[in-house]
Amino acid sequence: MAGPAVxxxxxxxxxxxxxxxxxxxxVMNIVLLVIGLAGGSHTILAESIRGxxxxxxxxxxxxxLRRIHRGVLVDMEYGSGKLEQVASLLVGSSMLMAxxxxxxxxxxxxxxxxxxxxxxxxxxxxxxxxxxxCCNLVAWDAVTGTPVWHTHIGDVTNPPMTYMLDGRQYxxxxxTDTLYAFAxxx
Numbered sequence: 292m293a294g295p296a297v298x299x300x301x302x303x304x305x306x307x308x309x310x311x312x313x314x315x316x317x318v319m320n321i322v323l324l325v326i327g328l329a330g331g332s333h334t335i336l337a338e339s340i341r342g343x344x345x346x347x348x349x350x351x352x353x354x355x356l357r358r359i360h361r362g363v364l365v366d367m368e369y370g371s372g373k374l375e376q377v378a379s380l381l382v383g384s385s386m387l388m389a390x391x392x393x394x395x396x397x398x399x400x401x402x403x404x405x406x407x408x409x410x411x412x413x414x415x416x417x418x419x420x421x422x423x424x425c426c427n428l429v430a431w432d433a434v435t436g437t438p439v440w441h442t443h444i445g446d447v448t449n450p451p452m453t454y455m456l457d458g459r460q461y462x463x464x465x466x467t468d469t470l471y472a473f474a475x476x477x
Contacts, residue, residue, distance in 0.1 A: 296360065296361040296362055298360055298361075302360045304434060305356065305360075306353065306356060306357060306360065307434065308431070309349060309352060309353045309356065310353060311431055311436070312349065313346065313349045313350060313353060316342065316345070316346045316349060317346060319342065320339055320342045320343050320346055323335055323336075323338055323339035323342060324336070324339040324343075327339050331406070333392060333393050333396035333397070334393055336392075337389035337390070337392050337393050338389070340385065340388070340389055340392075341382075341385050341386060341389050344381060344382065344385035345382065345385075347381075348381060348382065428441060428442050428443075428444060428451065428462075428464055428473075429441040430462075430475070440475075442473070444464065444466055444469070444471055451463065451464045452464075459474055459475070460474075460475040461473065461474050461475070462475065
C-alpha cells in the first residue's frame with residue numbers, strides 16, 4: 292500500500308489558489324443572495340444562482356485537480372476540452388434557467404401580480420455593484436494570500452476563465468461590452 296502522495300510546490304499552489312477563489316466566491320454568493328432576497332430583485336437572485344452554480348463548478352474542478360495530483364485519475368481518458376465542455380454545458384444551462392426566471396418575474400411584475408422591489412433592495416444592489424467595480428479583478432498569491440496584481444476594467448459580468456498557451460497562463464474576463472485577456476507574469 293502506497294503512502295499519501297507528495298505534492299510539488301506548484302501543485303500545492305494551484306490547489307490553494309482554487310481553494311481561495313472558492314472561499315471568496317462563497318462570500319460573494321451569500322452577499323448576492325441576501326441582497327436579492329431583501330430587495331426582492333429577481334436579477335440579483337438569478338445572479339446568485341448563476342454564481343452558486345459556477346461555485347459548484349469550482350468545487351468540482353478542485354476535486355478533479357486534487358485527484359489528478361494524488362494519482363487517482365491517472366487511468367481515466369480525459370483530454371483537452373472535455374472538462375471544459377461539461378462546465379460550459381452546466382454554465383449555459385444555469386444561465387438559461389436564470390434568464391427564464393427573470394422573464395417570468397418580469398411578466399408577473401408587468402401584469403401586477405407581483406409587487407416591485409423595495410428601495411432597500413435597489414440600494415443594496417447598487418452597493419454590490421460598486422463593490423464589484425472597486426474590487427474588480429485581483430490576482431492573489433496562493434502561498435502568502437497577498438494581492439500580486441489588480442486592474443479596474445469596469446463591470447465584470449462573468450467569472451474569469453483561465454487557460455494555458457505555450458506554457459504561459461492567461462486570464463479571460465468579460466465586462467458588459469468587452470472581453471479582456473491578461474497574461475500572467477512568467
